[in-house]
Amino acid sequence: MVVRALLGTLLLLAFAACARSESTSAGDSDRGGRVGYVRMDVLVKSHPLYSQLSAYEKSIEALSLREIGPGAASSGNDLSKQEAELQTELQAAAERTNRLLKDKQDEYSRREHDAIEAALAGSSSGSSTAQIAARLNATAAKQQSSAIAQAHQDLGTYRGAVVAQDKSASDALVKTFNERANRLYRDKANQLQAQESQYSLQLAQTDAPQRLQLRMKLSNLALDDAGRKEAQAAVDALDKKESDALAVMRTKDQQTLAQYQDQLRTQTRGDLDKQLAAVHSRSQAKLGAPASAVGNLGGPAPVSVNAGKGPGQQAAPAALQAKLQALHRQYQDQFNADAKQTIADFNKTREDLQRRFNQLRGADSTAQTSAAQQLASLQKQHDDLYAQIVAQIQREVQTVAKSHGVDVVVSNVVASGGSVDLTQDAEKQIESLHE
Amino acid sequence: MALLGAPLALAADVTDIGYVDQEALAAIPRFAAANRQLIAYKAELDKQFTQQVRGARSADDQARIAQDFQNRFAERQRQLLGPLFARAQVAIASVAASKSLSVVLDKRIVVFGGQDITKNVVDLIGGIADPVPPINTPPPSRVGWVDQTQIDALPSVKAAEQTFAKFQADQQRIAQGKMKGARTDADRSKAMSDYQSAVGAEQKKDIQPIVDRTRGVVADVARKRNLIMVVDRNNIIYGGTDVTADVTAVLK
Numbered sequence: 207m208v209v210r211a212l213l214g215t216l217l218l219l220a221f222a223a224c225a226r227s228e229s230t231s232a233g234d235s236d237r238g239g240r241v242g243y244v245r246m247d248v249l250v251k252s253h254p255l256y257s258q259l260s261a262y263e264k265s266i267e268a269l270s271l272r273e274i275g276p277g278a279a280s281s282g283n284d285l286s287k288q289e290a291e292l293q294t295e296l297q298a299a300a301e302r303t304n305r306l307l308k309d310k311q312d313e314y315s316r317r318e319h320d321a322i323e324a325a326l327a328g329s330s331s332g333s334s335t336a337q338i339a340a341r342l343n344a345t346a347a348k349q350q351s352s353a354i355a356q357a358h359q360d361l362g363t364y365r366g367a368v369v370a371q372d373k374s375a376s377d378a379l380v381k382t383f384n385e386r387a388n389r390l391y392r393d394k395a396n397q398l399q400a401q402e403s404q405y406s407l408q409l410a411q412t413d414a415p416q417r418l419q420l421r422m423k424l425s426n427l428a429l430d431d432a433g434r435k436e437a438q439a440a441v442d443a444l445d446k447k448e449s450d451a452l453a454v455m456r457t458k459d460q461q462t463l464a465q466y467q468d469q470l471r472t473q474t475r476g477d478l479d480k481q482l483a484a485v486h487s488r489s490q491a492k493l494g495a496p497a498s499a500v501g502n503l504g505g506p507a508p509v510s511v512n513a514g515k516g517p518g519q520q521a522a523p524a525a526l527q528a529k530l531q532a533l534h535r536q537y538q539d540q541f542n543a544d545a546k547q548t549i550a551d552f553n554k555t556r557e558d559l560q561r562r563f564n565q566l567r568g569a570d571s572t573a574q575t576s577a578a579q580q581l582a583s584l585q586k587q588h589d590d591l592y593a594q595i596v597a598q599i600q601r602e603v604q605t606v607a608k609s610h611g612v613d614v615v616v617s618n619v620v621a622s623g624g625s626v627d628l629t630q631d632a633e634k635q636i637e638s639l640h641e
Numbered sequence: 642m643a644l645l646g647a648p649l650a651l652a653a654d655v656t657d658i659g660y661v662d663q664e665a666l667a668a669i670p671r672f673a674a675a676n677r678q679l680i681a682y683k684a685e686l687d688k689q690f691t692q693q694v695r696g697a698r699s700a701d702d703q704a705r706i707a708q709d710f711q712n713r714f715a716e717r718q719r720q721l722l723g724p725l726f727a728r729a730q731v732a733i734a735s736v737a738a739s740k741s742l743s744v745v746l747d748k749r750i751v752v753f754g755g756q757d758i759t760k761n762v763v764d765l766i767g768g769i770a771d772p773v774p775p776i777n778t779p780p781p782s783r784v785g786w787v788d789q790t791q792i793d794a795l796p797s798v799k800a801a802e803q804t805f806a807k808f809q810a811d812q813q814r815i816a817q818g819k820m821k822g823a824r825t826d827a828d829r830s831k832a833m834s835d836y837q838s839a840v841g842a843e844q845k846k847d848i849q850p851i852v853d854r855t856r857g858v859v860a861d862v863a864r865k866r867n868l869i870m871v872v873d874r875n876n877i878i879y880g881g882t883d884v885t886a887d888v889t890a891v892l893k
Contacts (some may be wrong), residue, residue, distance in 0.1 A: 242657070244752060268820070375803035449740045499658045614658050614754035616746065616870065616881045621789055621856055625870045 240625040242612035243619045244603055248595070252633050254407055258400045260586035265396070269389075269581050271392045302360065372489040379481050381637075387474040389580050393587075394466050400461040400591060405455055407639065409448045417444055602635040603628060658784065659742040659756040661878050663749075666729060666759070669767055677722045682717050731772045732765040732877050733758075737774030743782035745879035748781055752871065779880035785871040786858055788885040795892055798851055804846040812839050855892065862887045 250256060285585060423437045515561060606628050607615045654890060656695045666672060690710045697703040703849050745758065765772045803845055819832035862884045863871045 245871055246752075264837075267837075268829060273870050450652060465810050600752050607753050612754075615752040616750050616872065618750045618876065619870045621859035621863050621871045623785070623860070623866075623868040623870050625781075 224335060239612075241624075242607055242609075242610065242615045242628045243622055244599075244627075244632050245629045246599070246617035248590070249599045249603075249632055249636055250595055252636050254639050255400070255403055255498060255591060255595055255597065258403055259588065259595065260590050261396060262584060262591065265392070266581060266584050267520070269577065269584065275507060368489050372485060372610075375485050376482055378428050379478060383474050383478045383481075386576055386580075387470045390470055391463075391467060393580070393583065395463060399589065400587070402452065402455055402459060404594075406448070406452055409451055411639070413444050413448060415440065421446070447494065459540045493497060502589065534632055598639075599632070602639075603632045606631045606635055647790045655668075657741060657742065657743040657780070658754075659737060659745045659758045660748045660751045661733060661745055661762055662757070662759040663747060663878075665763060667668065669763060671766070672725055675725055676727070678717060683714060685854070686714055695787050703714065703872040708815065719736040728772065729762070729766055730775045732762050734775050735772050736761040736765060737879050738777065742880065743780045744881040746784075747876045747878055749751055750876045755868070762777075775789045782881050783867065783869045784877075784880075785863055785866065785882040786874050786877045787871055787888055788874040790874075791889055792855060795889060798855075798892075801851050805843060808843045808847070809840055812836055812843075820838070829877070856892045857887070858888050859884070862891070 209433050250259070252261075258260075290620050348413055424434060424441070429437070603615055607613075610626060610628065610631070612628065619625070657757075667676065693706050694703055697706055733745060740756060742756065742758070746755065748759070779785070785852060793802065803889065813836070814885075816832050816836035819835070820829055823829040823832055859871050862868075865889070866882065866884060868882060868884070872881075
């Protein structure tokens, strides 16, 4: 912003500075003459279109304060803060999962050791492989239930965070789009209002000679009743003509404005729906992946009971050992796969979240660009109107200068010496434009 | 002799005041090409600035970054436009000398009259040969100019401007906070109106007395030196009479 403001003025200033020669000694010059000056700021304020110009200035200042100030930058900070908070939460969930899986693995090793001992003891004491398998199944089921419960709890927390972020992003989008539509509508309304004011002024200027003539006629005391009536009727007709022409323009403008509002509404709704759908779709994807991962955890894989030999029927020790080892491998593999899958899901979620926040930052940047464009558009409208006002003032000043025998008129003087101040006379001339 | 000469001089009138349209000069292809390059550079700089300023931890940090970017832009501007400005300066001086002008003003402040030398200058700058500098310095002019930046640098003026700038920045922050929390257009309008009233009142208190005093001193100097008017340095393109030292001497 600072750079922008500086750069805006640098070019012209640099030009003036470089083109200037070194100062000359003053001394009394034998040249000079009828030079006048006007205070342009005073004259601009007395112009009929000044209220419109002032409205532009207020809008520009308000928009600058709202959109480009440090407030906008702090919204970026807010985003980063939200992102950091969510990532911390996810990181904690991932760590909890890892811890749980590690505990589970330790517990599993201990149980496996117990199971092997029990199996070995069973081979001599009569404990069946079915009993060992049942114990293993019960242990695994308990471990897995605990893991699933924790995963569901993490998923619930995560789901809440994603839903909250989705709502926050959606609200921000709705606000941005609504504000953009409102600004565009106000701009259009201002533009049409300026055109109406200008048209009204033009009409008044066009009819001014005729109106003046009629007023002079009416002010003639010697005018008979019929003539007075006729002149008054002509004045009324002029008023009506101007009023009708303006009414036609206003009606047309109202229609234009209504159409523009509809168009804006449709366009905003379309754009907003598209953006919201994208936000929701990303949120759904995020909610879907971990949920399916948790769902996949399912129930404990049953340990198959070997051969249905029944109590008291002994398996060969080697066969029992092989069976237990096979069970161990099967369980360990399944457990490892689950652990990897759970961690991978969390990592994927974190990466997706980062992408989403990057996109949110992009939306924030787009909103700022849009505000800057609005500002540029307002500034252009302001400058165009200002140029139009100044051009009209120049014409009026020229008339005043000629009537005072002044050959050169300058504005924005710091102080006058021997020059003539034409401001007051020019002001009167410009104020007559109001009539 | 001087008394006899004066009416004749007045009759000769104000033929020694000229003006140049700087926008027309900026449209000369050489300038336009350089400006395009500068605009592209600025756009790139703006992007970098926005990114860096977001990472700023404090107001000092922001100011340092802004200063750095301003310096980089100024350097690039000097490289691109410096030689062209020098050429334009010689061309303006040459045309002014050939038309016996004592002062050339910026067109933006000339409301009526004066000699428009824009076309002559454009032709000279756009020509193949380099413009030839005039042999003589400009004749003494009854149009004076004052360098506002030197007046702004006076301790009393600087202090008042700093006080006002701080007040304005504080009010901006307050207004931005209100704008952020505003729910309706009426709230926003009220925040804006409060901001403008507060800043306007402070300006009247801090700045206006200094402006009034400066104008008074400049007017006195103009009368003493028999000048017809004094304008700001930024509106003088060539010539004129520098009264800055006279003014600052009184204001100190």
